[in-house]
Amino acid sequence: MTPDLGQGAGCGLEDAAALAALLRPGPDGDVDVVGVLERYSHLRAPKAARLLRASRFMGRVAQRQWK
Ligand SMILES: Cc1cc2nc3c(=O)[nH]c(=O)nc-3n(C[C@H](O)[C@H](O)[C@H](O)COP(=O)(O)OP(=O)(O)OC[C@H]3O[C@@H](n4cnc5c(N)ncnc54)[C@H](O)[C@@H]3O)c2cc1C
Known part of the structure; x- marks a missing residue:
């Protein structure tokens, strides 16, 4: 994730919270890793990919050499 939207750290925290919530043991006590x-991936990849594309786009716009 490029720094151009200021969303990467927040997205990383959301990722961690989602993973922690999913990593609960089933009724048998095991975790189906x-x-x-x-x-x-199903839950988080679409949002992360959307932010990644948007931050890359903003970086291109911000760093463009206007002649
Ligand atoms: C220059 C720059 C500036 C940025 N500024 C901002 C900002 O101001 N605000 C903001 O919100 N976001 C910013 N971002 C984006 C933000 O830093 C990232 O989106 C965020 O750090 C991603 O967090 P992450 O935990 O998913 O991954 P990472 O922070 O990349 O952490 C992954 C960790 O896993 C480790 N690792 C990788 N492979 C292995 C392995 N096989 N075994 C063990 N460890 C491994 C890595 O060493 C690393 O420590 C910036 C990014 C860059 C590059």
């Missing part, structure tokens, strides 16, 4: 990671 593969399933958790799949659900985590």
